[in-house]
Amino acid sequence: MARMTRREFLKASSAVVALSGLAGCASTGGAPTTTSTPGDLAPNRSGRRVIVIGGGWGGATAAKYVRMQDPAIEVVLLEPNDKFISCPFSNLVVSGVRSIESLTFGYDGLRKQHGVKIMRESATAIEPDAHRVRLARGFLTYDRLIVAPGIDFQTEQIEGLAAAGDRVLHAWKAGPQTVALAQQLKEMPDDGVFVLSVPPAAYRCPPGPYERACQVAWYLKTRKPRAKLIVLDANQNVISKPALFRAAWQAYPNLEYRASNKVVKVDAAARELTTEFGDKVRYDVANVIPPQRAAAIAVQADLVGVDKRWCEVNHVSYESVKAKDVHVVGDSTIGIPVPKSGTVANSMGKIAATAVVNLLNGRPAPEMPPINTCYSWVSDTEVMAVINAYRIDSGKVVQIEQKLTPGQSALYAHHAEAWATSIWADILA
């Protein structure tokens, strides 16, 4: 094994100290014990440890809800970022309606209110047979694992996209790219062309690209009326709330929507996109949202199906169909008839947490269906939404009903703000 630098050693040691110190149980103190297996960053003495990989909508919720329901269970959350940045509402940052700071929250609530142990680290591998999660400098053992890593991009499916670097952004994980895309939009020539490329389903947040189209079109209409937005959609039609989006787009004559226009090539030097049919589209700003799959850790651990993209799970316990004692929630899952949305991930986090708590206490996981709401901002002030309710039938999630708001309105914008305030607190506070 490679030798550790002093800094690395100190960092690894402090992670151990932080874990042992927070444990506050019968252990003798902060120093690593001599009886532990080499590389074990914090021996699991309670036999009731849950590790959560990923502190997003699903993972952070799961961590909190395990602790709420059984404070005797130790919960370790592995999350490399020190802040939670909400993807929902981040299209409003692109249009300058909201700041990224207004979508950014710390993890103090999970730590202080709920006693979740947070390690600012990435899981590098999962070893289901050994019940271990590998980190950069060792491993942690678990009794149950909740994997909530979100999505990664299949950048390699679009020629030239990797080489384009930060000249062509996705802004599909809220953060620096979101802010950078807002800047590109702002700096675009007054008669420029903004091209938005929508990936083929399935991808994170089905209405998201169309909401982004609304926000960019709204910005152009109010700030650069001579500019144009072209939406190149890999799908045959708007795949979420089509009638409501098309109604909203009536207000944006500067928006041109082209269905069945899958982008296969980016030429950042020539500022040109090429579609599957060989059409070339020149741009001033290109926002290419690449095809997606479950994040790398899920692929590495072979939690994905034959498509090598998404993780199939039990509809009641969210346990992986491929690995025992490993549960998967959020955007990396497939097979449950729900969209890859924040509300669904939050819902799955609660249900998986409840399953884990019950299973660790020798009881079966109760049957609980998820819920969904997707609010979409069609301008700076108006919102429309889709709502889905589900039930469990013979161990499978089935939809009871899907409902759309009758149109877009400021009242639903009020509701959307309320939903965001509430669900952010449900995840983190």
Next chain:
Amino acid sequence: MRSAARVVQAFVLVAALAALVPATTAAGPVDTPGFTKAFSCSACHGSAGAARADAVPILAGMPAWYLKKAIDDYASGRRPSPEMEPFSKMVITLGVDDVAAYFATQKREASPIKLDRAAIASGRTAATQCAGCHGQDGRGDQAKGTPPLAGQPAGYLLNQMKLFKADKRSPGDANLTALKALMKGVDDPTLANLAAYYASLGR
């Protein structure tokens, strides 16, 4: 008998321990059936019904009879709401009695939304016309079918009054004819004052 006594003892101990844990971490023990069933509600209303947003009603401490009526009205479409109709159907499927009993027993936390003092004072004066049905303290009256208003977020109360005024909430409900007639005679700024006043009660 002995084992029954032990069970009781254990129960008392568990209850005593549960009381020691801060409310934030003991919102719902896993054995309360309503806790998990309320997952359908908690994203917006909070896991213990302590809604934090101005537009969302606080369910903690809401009388079970009224929550059940609301769920029933939403599910049947009598009280139109594209958001609440599907979720109400879901709650009925899961067991509305458990959900209503769970929220009814949760401790009410004051809404964090700030209120305007002048609006509260004006609202207090205007509220005399509401007290006949909702009570002097705004606690409602099951016999009259009137819900408690005290401590609900002002934004939620105002939205509901506007919906009544426009006959968009429970349209055609004969029991509400008099209420809606009353609302039509009240201007929107006064409705906002009334909302602030009732939101301020019981804080």
